Structures are given as structure tokens and as C-alpha cells.
Amino acid sequence: MHLAAQLPGIHNVTVWSDPRSRSQIGWESFAHLARTAERGKFDFFFLAEGLRLREHKGRIYELDVAGRPESLTVLSALAAITTHLGLAATVNATFNEPYEVARRLASLDLLSGGRAAWNVVTSFDAFTGENFRRGGFLDEAQRYQRAEEFLGVARRLWDSLSLADLPADQATGEFVRPGAGTFAHQGQHFDIAGRFTTPAGPQGHPVVIQAGESPQGREFAAAQADVIFSKYNRLPEARAFYQDVKGRLARYGRGAADLKIIPTATCVVADTDAEAAELAGEITRAQVSPQTAIAHLEAVWGRDLSGYDPDGPLPQVDPLPANQLLQGHSVFRGDRAKVARRWREIAEDRGLSIRELVIAVGDGQTFVGSPATVATAMRHFVSTGGADGFVLVPHTTPGGLDDVVDRVVPLLQESGAFRADYEGTTLREHLGLAQRHTAREAIR
Amino acid sequence: MMHLAVALDGLGWHPAAWRTTTVRPGAVFSAEYWIELAAEAERGTLDFVTIEDALGPQSAAFHLPDERTDQLRGSVDAVLLAARIAPRTTAVGLVPTTDVTHTEPFHVAIGIATLDHVSNGRAGWRPRISSRAADARHFGRRTTPQLTDEDVRDPESIARRMSPLFDEAADVVEVARRLWDSWEDDAEIRDTATGRFLDAARVHHIDFRGEHFAVKGPSITPRPPQGQPVVTSLAHASRPYTFAAQASDVVFLTPHTRDQVVATSAQVRRACAAQARPAGQPLRTFADLVVFLDDDAGRARRRKQRLDELDGAPLGSDAKIFVGTPEELADLLLDWHAAGLDGFRLRPGVLPHDLWSITRGLVPELRRRGAFRTAYESSTLRGHLGLSRPANRYAGSRAGRR
Known part of the structure; x- marks a missing residue:
């Protein structure tokens, strides 16, 4: 089973009215959550994206937690206080350019020792576009075309320069191999050429995450993604989604283990099932x-x-x-x-x-009960083909993961469903994914 | 008291620095190398470190890429590097460079705001225009002026050719400054009675419309701890002086003599007077110097000469090149400080050697002469620079409504 933690900040999941709720932007909150996730041996820590504050009836929407950092910047800081935890950023393919995104992700992978992941999203509205040079937006089909081409270009850039191309040999006086980093790409959305400057990190390519729902999105994920975030955290529909997406992999020469499907889930844990049910009701009422x-x-x-x-x-x-x-x-x-x-x-x-x-x-709460009940339900979900793991979304910042990590994770570990300790150092290793490089023939 | 900063770039500012450095040159792509440099600067109680960056490879030519294989090529994103350093340091200011010609102003602004959050108020920023036309091909969205061999001989000529990019950069800084203020400090109200986390009246659209782009706002990142992170710029000519006067808190100048210190400072003062800067927000003037420092001046000269030989040409630089002892450098800095500069940004010729000479040679010498702090007296970069936390430009705008 794979586990990830998402820092809230979207919708009304976060119960900011809880007296234990602290800053959603302060460094201490991020540090606490990341350290908790690493203590729980989680695969990765994940940040969502929202590039424009929501507005309701013409005013800034006031009711939900709002205010978030620039994802890659805060993840790079978290790399300093963690040693194994994967660090996943959501970065938009509509309001960015491949050269810069590929460079920043390669940088994070280098600076974190191979723990970077990229959740590739596209933007859906001109409302968000008002914050960007590009402005505007793309229709559904164009969005995926751009995202696919964007990711393809990013992969080409990661492949264009490795540490092996930078011998930095004081004896021979050769720092860089001739032509290292050279790239050229001409496509529908991007026509670029030149030299890439940041060598790929230990993972080669950072882990690629996708959250496709539509048939087009599922196909894109089956072809390209290492991880899918899904919204299907109820068993029958989760199994259908799981089978559908895994069934698309063979077409791309990929096996079922090459793509991990992990739905978002919430956990409410208490001493007894009855207490947990009561607590879940309270949380839900506070959320709404x-x-x-x-x-x-x-x-x-x-x-x-x-x-x-x-x-x-x-x-x-x-x-x-x-x-x-x-x-x-x-x-x-x-x-x-x-x-x-x-x-x-x-x-x-x-x-x-x-x-x-x-x-x-609404979504309500996914797993509710005593630690044993929640651990059993999670194991059942995974063992019966519902998912490969979960992205857990805590209700409070920053203490919302404490219960799961202290009370549920040990039970998952005892049963052998979840790692007792990290066995590798890179996120690809945690996820059981091969290092990924594409062929370099186009480069030289 | 003078201010003192160090400019970090690769393995030092001499293109052959990597040939003689005592660290493994490949370490330039690892976090620990940079953390150690920043931590050393912090042990020397320096105001801040800057980190160079560009969206294209280094080159021996100012305006064109080259094919040299015997110099350092390759880099890591400076903002991410600064963020990676932040939790491992506690006081030194962190000032990454970002390109503002090919990037999105919104992303850059929230990146710097985030750096300020993760460093608890130690972020600065050096916005930089893209002066190499080849870099535009990495983005394929626009072209920028191709400087000629003739142009690059004269800073005024470069600045003239790049003038539209400076205008645009000033817009980028204006957008960033508005975004940083777009959340008032008390915007987060957590009012359970009304169910409101935010008070919409304290979060503002910035409604920026310029010639090149428009940004609606507000920021998605709440106001950074310093209110406004410190904006810096490097300036060699009249247009960049105006840019500094419009946009910056700290300007890096490149005088080569005391007379130039006096003349350039006067030029910058005139540019500031023409811009009507907000009261209480002075522009701090720093001189840049490339330094090769040893206890024995002859040794420093031989070291620099050896590097010139390895590179095949004497080091060229926009800034004055100082080769000598820490004591001699202290004499020069005190003289130039008396001539009107607020501080200095030293560019170590070789890292980490010349950084150690600064923190373990120059700094103790300046302290002996009562010219530099013996300990940090504040925890933010604005604090180190004696700059107050600015009032929020939007805070007054709702007074009538409430």
C-alpha cells in the first residue's frame, strides 16, 4: 500500500474553526505536516494548486481556508528537513512554459536527492488566465494536447542533460561535454530550441502524477503517468475506475504495476467506532x-x-x-x-x-472508526482492487495527520500491508517504479 | 556601519575558478555545497547572499552562447536553492535572481513571497532582464534584441538596446509589489460567528494593466512576513539607475575608483529624486567588487594569475577586481563607504576560498575598526538593512467602507 499526505487548502475540507487549527501558510505548519508524514513512512507529501482566489457573487470567497505558497518553493524548503519523503507539486501546463518547469523540477529532484514529483494539471478557465501573461484558456481537447506535448518536451529536456555530461574534471580541464543540453522541438504548441542547463536529478524523470477523469484524461494517464490521483474512494466505483485505467496500460507497453492509482481519502479515528462516528458527524457539520x-x-x-x-x-x-x-x-x-x-x-x-x-x-468522511477498523478498511480497499493506496487529506492543519500516523499506520505495518521503514531513498523507489529515461537518439 | 553581502555564483566569479577550487566541482549541483556557503556567510554575520541565475547556459561572451567546454556550464534554479538553504540558516538574507523577461510575473511574485514565508522574513529578489537573444528560443514566445559586439563594449549602449525590457521589468516589479500587498496583514479573520475565514474587504485585486501583460490578482499567497521582500538590482548605466530608483531597495553599482563612487552615487540620487520614492524607503547603494584575498598579497596575485592562465585570458569584469589582503580591502571599503556608499557586495573569485577570506579575514578586520556588526541585531533582511516594514498600500483603501 502507498500513502501520501495532501496539505489542505482546497474546498471546505479544512476545519479552520477547530481550536487546534493553525496557520495554513506558516513554515511551522508545513514542517510539522511533512515531518509527521515522514515519521509515518509515507511515500510523498503533496500540494495542490489554485492560481486564483475563488470569487463568489463578485467578491473574494470568504468561507474556506485560502492562501497557499508557491508549491515548488515550499517543497524545496521541506527537502531540507526531511530525508526520504517524496515531494509532489501541482504545476499547471496551461500557464507555464516547458523550459522553466522542466528546469525547476530537475532542480527539486537534485536538491532533494531524487524525491520530486509533478502533478500535471491543466487550467479550465479564463478567470484564472487573468493572472497571467498568456491570459485566456484552452478548450478541453486543446488542454490535453498542450499538456501531452508539454510533458513530452519536459521529458526531452530532462534527457538532454545528465550529471554524466558534466564531468567537471580538474585533471583534464573538461567541465562539460561538447553539445550537452542541446535540444530542439517543433510541435503544435511549442517551437523551441537551444541548451538546457539543469542536469537531471537522481530519478532521471521526476514522478509524473495525473488526475484524469474524462476518457481523454484516462488515456493520457495510462500513456504517461506514474501515479493517478482519483476521486473514487467508494469501493464499487473505485474498482471500476481501477480496472478501466489499468486495462488501458497494455496498449502502451506498460504493466499494471507501472501506474499507481491512489484516491484521496479522509480518516476519522477515535478509540471506538461509535466515538469515531460521532466525531465524523461533527467534522462534517463543521465543514458545511x-x-x-x-x-x-x-x-x-x-x-x-x-x-x-x-x-x-x-x-x-x-x-x-x-x-x-x-x-x-x-x-x-x-x-x-x-x-x-x-x-x-x-x-x-x-x-x-x-x-x-x-x-x-458532499464527500463526507472516507474511513471512520477505531484504529483497527480504519486499518482493516484500508487494507480491504487495496486488496480487493479498489486502489494502490491513498492520498490522505487531514481535516486540520498541522496536527491532522497525527492520529493516522500514530494509531493506524502501526497496524498497517504490523499486518505487512505497509512498509515498516523506507527501503530506498528516491520516490521512484518508494513507489516501486523504474528509473525513467527516454531514448537519447534525438539529442546528439 | 557598512553593509556587506556576498554574491554566490557557481564555483566563484573567475571562469577558471572550478579548476582550482578545493571542493569537488560537481558539488555545485548539490544542496550541501550551497548550504555550506550560506552558513559560512552567516557565521560572518553578512547581510545577505545573492544567487545568480539565468534561463540559458553561461557563456564567455555577454551576448552570445558559446561552445566552450572548459568553463562551468549548468545551474540550479536560484529560488529553489534559496528555499533549500533557508531552513538550514537562521539569519542571513537570501536573494535569488530570477529572469523577468520570459517568466510569469505572478509565479515569480508568489515564489519570492513563499521564500519569505519559509525563511521567516529573509527573502530578497534580484529581477533580471534576459539580455541574451538566444534564451528567447528556449521559450519560443517572443524575440528579444540581439546585441552586437559593438553594443557590448558600452553599458549605456546595452541599456539603450534593452530599454523596452527594463520598462517591462519595472512593470513586473510593480506587479510583484502589489501582489505582496494584496492581502492585508489581518485579512485572515477566522470568524466562526459569520463562518468567514477571510474578510474579502481586506484582500484586493491589483488590476494591473501594462503594455506587455495584465494581472488581476489578488495573490494566492498571503502577505509575506517582511511585507515587501527586498528588491535588488544591478546597474551600470542611466536606464538601470532609473530602474533601481523606480523598483529597488538595494542597487549594486560598479564603480572602479573613488571618483566614480562619488559620481555614480550622485547619479543614483538624482534618479531617486526624479521618482518620488515613498517616504522612509531609501535606496541602499552597494558597490560590487570581485575579490581575490590572501594574507599575503603576492599570493593572491599569483593565484589570480594562475587562473587567468588556465582560462587563456585575463579576467574581464564589469566590477572592479580587487587582488590583495583583507586589510587592504578593508582600507578600500572604508574609504568608499565614507564617499557615500551604504555597503558592498563582494564576488568571491574562487569559492569557497575567497568567501572564507571575507568571513575570517575581512570581517574581523572591519569589526576591529568598528565598521561592521559583531552579531545580527535583527532577524529579517529588511531589519539587517535598516529598512522598516512598509505599510500596506491597500490598507487605507477600505477605511471609508467600514
């Missing part, structure tokens, strides 16, 4: 405050519903689904008319208030 319930409903309905009682029934007014009130939030950009119909059905069937409805349609 009365104000959050109304805001989510407004996001789906496309209209101001601030006059409605969150503990009362759904409004009788019809949604205006074309009206996008909550911007920069990936969850509310689908077919809002369809979502609104489904929400009304659920509320009417089950007689739910607005807040109860928003709680019911």
Missing part, C-alpha cells in the same frame, strides 16, 4: 457551516439565496444554471441544471434541509 451550505446552493442555483434559512427547505425558485456565481471552483462548473434537479430530488425524497442536503451530497 450554515453559510457554506447557502453558498454551495447558490453556486448550483446561480442566484442569490442569502435570504433563505439553511435549516429550512430548498427554495421554490428555479435555478439559473447559466449564471456562474462561484468562480475558480472546479466542483461547480459541470452541468448545474442537472445537479440542481438531482439535489431537489434528494432533498424531497429524504426531507432534507438545505444544510442537510449539502452535507448529504
Whole structure:
């Protein structure tokens, strides 16, 4: 089983109102979480990305934790206080250029001794584009084409220069081999040539992560990714996703072990199952405050519903689904008319208030129970083909991983489901992935 | 008291430095090499270290790539290097260079803000324009002026050709400064009664529109500990002096004589007067010097001569090259300091040798003469430089609304 930890900062998972909740930007919080993850022998530590603060009804969205660092910079600092933990950054392929991203990832891999990973994402809206030179955005198909070409170019750049090309031999006076780092690429999205300057790190290529959902995204991941983040953390649908994606690998000459599928999951641990269930209910209610319930409903309905009682029934007014009130939030950009119909059905069937409805349609908590119950459930999930592991998202910063690491991980270790200690030093080694290089024939 | 910084670049500023360094030259691609240098600078209570960077390979020519194999080529991203050093040091300022011609202003600004967070207020930044046209091909999105052999003989000529890039760089710094202020210090309210983590009235769009790009904001990164990390720039000509006056907190100058110190300082003062800088935000003036230091001046000269022979040509430099003893250098620095400079950025000819000579030779000598601190008296880079934490430019803008 593979385990990763995600620093929250997205959506309403983080319970900032908890009195134990500390800064989501201060260095001490990152250091605490990373040290905890390493103490738990986790594969890697993961940071998400959001390149524009969300806005609701024309104002900065106020209800969720917000404010995050530049991922690669904070991960490089974390490399100084950890020795084995993988360090995964989400870096956008829409609002960046390959030369710079490839260089920064190679740098992180060098500076961390082979622990870098890159979650390749594409951006979906012009709203985010307003923060960038490039501006604008790309449609769904173009986004993947650009991401695929972007990744291909990055791989070519990593292959263009290695430490072996830089003998730095004082006796012979040769620092660099002739032509080292030379590259040229001409494609639909990028037409570039010149010299790359940062030698590839110990992993050759950093671990590539993808979170594709659409058929196109799944295909891209099957061809290119080392790890998939999935949202499927309930067993039947998780198994279907797992089988679908693993089934696509053979087409690319890859085996099932070459791509790890790890859904995001939350854990609520207490002494007994009953206490944990109670705690899970409290966390969920804290995640969906009365104000959050109304805001989510407004996001789906496309209209101001601030006059409605969150503990009362759904409004009788019809949604205006074309009206996008909550911007920069990936969850509310689908077919809002369809979502609104489904929400009304659920509320009417089950007689739910607005807040109860928003709680019911939300993700809730994935693994709830005593340490033994949670460990058993996690093992079952993995052993029955639901996943290769989990990305755990704590509810509080920075202490939210402590319970899992102190109480659940030892049980997973005892049962042999999870490593008792790191066996390698690079992230590729933790994940059981081969070092990756592509052929160099194009370079010389 | 004078300010003192060290410019870290590769294995030293002499192109043949790697041939004689006492460390394994390949270590330049490892974290520990840089951490040791920064830690040594910190033992010398220096104000800060700068780290060079560019989005293309080093070259013997200012304006063109070359095919030489006998000089150091290759580098690691300077911001990530600075961040990697931060947790292993506690006081020294960390000033990475970033390209601002081919990068996204938003990404660069949050990178520096993040460096300030992870270092608890020790971040600086040296924005640098891309003056080598070949680097533009690495991005394929624009072209930049190709300097000629004629151009590169005269700093004023270079600056004239690059003038549009300086204008754009000033816009980049303006965007970064606005983004750093876009969250007020008390924007995070955690008000459970209203369910609000943030107060939207204290987080601001920056609405920047320039000739080359527009940035809406706000930043995704809360205001850094220093409020505004320290912006530095290197300047050899009138346009860069204006850029420093517009955008920088510290400017690195390259006078070669005391007379030039006086003349250049006056030119920078005039540029500042023309820019109406905010009150209480002075521009600190530093002189850059390349240094080869040994207790015996003859030994330093022989060392430098040997390096010139290895490289096949005498060292060329924009900054004055000083070869001698730490005592002689202290004489020069005190003289130039009296002539009006705030401090010095020393470029060690060979690393780590000439850094040790600075921290273990020059610094004790300056302390003996009462000209340099014996211990850090503040924990932030602004503090070391005697710069206050600036008020937030947006803090007043909501006064009427509340």
C-alpha cells in the first residue's frame, strides 16, 4: 500500500474553526505536516494548486481556508528537513512554459536527492488566465494536447542533460561535454530550441502524477503517468475506475504495476467506532457551516439565496444554471441544471434541509472508526482492487495527520500491508517504479 | 556601519575558478555545497547572499552562447536553492535572481513571497532582464534584441538596446509589489460567528494593466512576513539607475575608483529624486567588487594569475577586481563607504576560498575598526538593512467602507 499526505487548502475540507487549527501558510505548519508524514513512512507529501482566489457573487470567497505558497518553493524548503519523503507539486501546463518547469523540477529532484514529483494539471478557465501573461484558456481537447506535448518536451529536456555530461574534471580541464543540453522541438504548441542547463536529478524523470477523469484524461494517464490521483474512494466505483485505467496500460507497453492509482481519502479515528462516528458527524457539520451550505446552493442555483434559512427547505425558485456565481471552483462548473434537479430530488425524497442536503451530497468522511477498523478498511480497499493506496487529506492543519500516523499506520505495518521503514531513498523507489529515461537518439 | 553581502555564483566569479577550487566541482549541483556557503556567510554575520541565475547556459561572451567546454556550464534554479538553504540558516538574507523577461510575473511574485514565508522574513529578489537573444528560443514566445559586439563594449549602449525590457521589468516589479500587498496583514479573520475565514474587504485585486501583460490578482499567497521582500538590482548605466530608483531597495553599482563612487552615487540620487520614492524607503547603494584575498598579497596575485592562465585570458569584469589582503580591502571599503556608499557586495573569485577570506579575514578586520556588526541585531533582511516594514498600500483603501 502507498500513502501520501495532501496539505489542505482546497474546498471546505479544512476545519479552520477547530481550536487546534493553525496557520495554513506558516513554515511551522508545513514542517510539522511533512515531518509527521515522514515519521509515518509515507511515500510523498503533496500540494495542490489554485492560481486564483475563488470569487463568489463578485467578491473574494470568504468561507474556506485560502492562501497557499508557491508549491515548488515550499517543497524545496521541506527537502531540507526531511530525508526520504517524496515531494509532489501541482504545476499547471496551461500557464507555464516547458523550459522553466522542466528546469525547476530537475532542480527539486537534485536538491532533494531524487524525491520530486509533478502533478500535471491543466487550467479550465479564463478567470484564472487573468493572472497571467498568456491570459485566456484552452478548450478541453486543446488542454490535453498542450499538456501531452508539454510533458513530452519536459521529458526531452530532462534527457538532454545528465550529471554524466558534466564531468567537471580538474585533471583534464573538461567541465562539460561538447553539445550537452542541446535540444530542439517543433510541435503544435511549442517551437523551441537551444541548451538546457539543469542536469537531471537522481530519478532521471521526476514522478509524473495525473488526475484524469474524462476518457481523454484516462488515456493520457495510462500513456504517461506514474501515479493517478482519483476521486473514487467508494469501493464499487473505485474498482471500476481501477480496472478501466489499468486495462488501458497494455496498449502502451506498460504493466499494471507501472501506474499507481491512489484516491484521496479522509480518516476519522477515535478509540471506538461509535466515538469515531460521532466525531465524523461533527467534522462534517463543521465543514458545511450554515453559510457554506447557502453558498454551495447558490453556486448550483446561480442566484442569490442569502435570504433563505439553511435549516429550512430548498427554495421554490428555479435555478439559473447559466449564471456562474462561484468562480475558480472546479466542483461547480459541470452541468448545474442537472445537479440542481438531482439535489431537489434528494432533498424531497429524504426531507432534507438545505444544510442537510449539502452535507448529504458532499464527500463526507472516507474511513471512520477505531484504529483497527480504519486499518482493516484500508487494507480491504487495496486488496480487493479498489486502489494502490491513498492520498490522505487531514481535516486540520498541522496536527491532522497525527492520529493516522500514530494509531493506524502501526497496524498497517504490523499486518505487512505497509512498509515498516523506507527501503530506498528516491520516490521512484518508494513507489516501486523504474528509473525513467527516454531514448537519447534525438539529442546528439 | 557598512553593509556587506556576498554574491554566490557557481564555483566563484573567475571562469577558471572550478579548476582550482578545493571542493569537488560537481558539488555545485548539490544542496550541501550551497548550504555550506550560506552558513559560512552567516557565521560572518553578512547581510545577505545573492544567487545568480539565468534561463540559458553561461557563456564567455555577454551576448552570445558559446561552445566552450572548459568553463562551468549548468545551474540550479536560484529560488529553489534559496528555499533549500533557508531552513538550514537562521539569519542571513537570501536573494535569488530570477529572469523577468520570459517568466510569469505572478509565479515569480508568489515564489519570492513563499521564500519569505519559509525563511521567516529573509527573502530578497534580484529581477533580471534576459539580455541574451538566444534564451528567447528556449521559450519560443517572443524575440528579444540581439546585441552586437559593438553594443557590448558600452553599458549605456546595452541599456539603450534593452530599454523596452527594463520598462517591462519595472512593470513586473510593480506587479510583484502589489501582489505582496494584496492581502492585508489581518485579512485572515477566522470568524466562526459569520463562518468567514477571510474578510474579502481586506484582500484586493491589483488590476494591473501594462503594455506587455495584465494581472488581476489578488495573490494566492498571503502577505509575506517582511511585507515587501527586498528588491535588488544591478546597474551600470542611466536606464538601470532609473530602474533601481523606480523598483529597488538595494542597487549594486560598479564603480572602479573613488571618483566614480562619488559620481555614480550622485547619479543614483538624482534618479531617486526624479521618482518620488515613498517616504522612509531609501535606496541602499552597494558597490560590487570581485575579490581575490590572501594574507599575503603576492599570493593572491599569483593565484589570480594562475587562473587567468588556465582560462587563456585575463579576467574581464564589469566590477572592479580587487587582488590583495583583507586589510587592504578593508582600507578600500572604508574609504568608499565614507564617499557615500551604504555597503558592498563582494564576488568571491574562487569559492569557497575567497568567501572564507571575507568571513575570517575581512570581517574581523572591519569589526576591529568598528565598521561592521559583531552579531545580527535583527532577524529579517529588511531589519539587517535598516529598512522598516512598509505599510500596506491597500490598507487605507477600505477605511471609508467600514
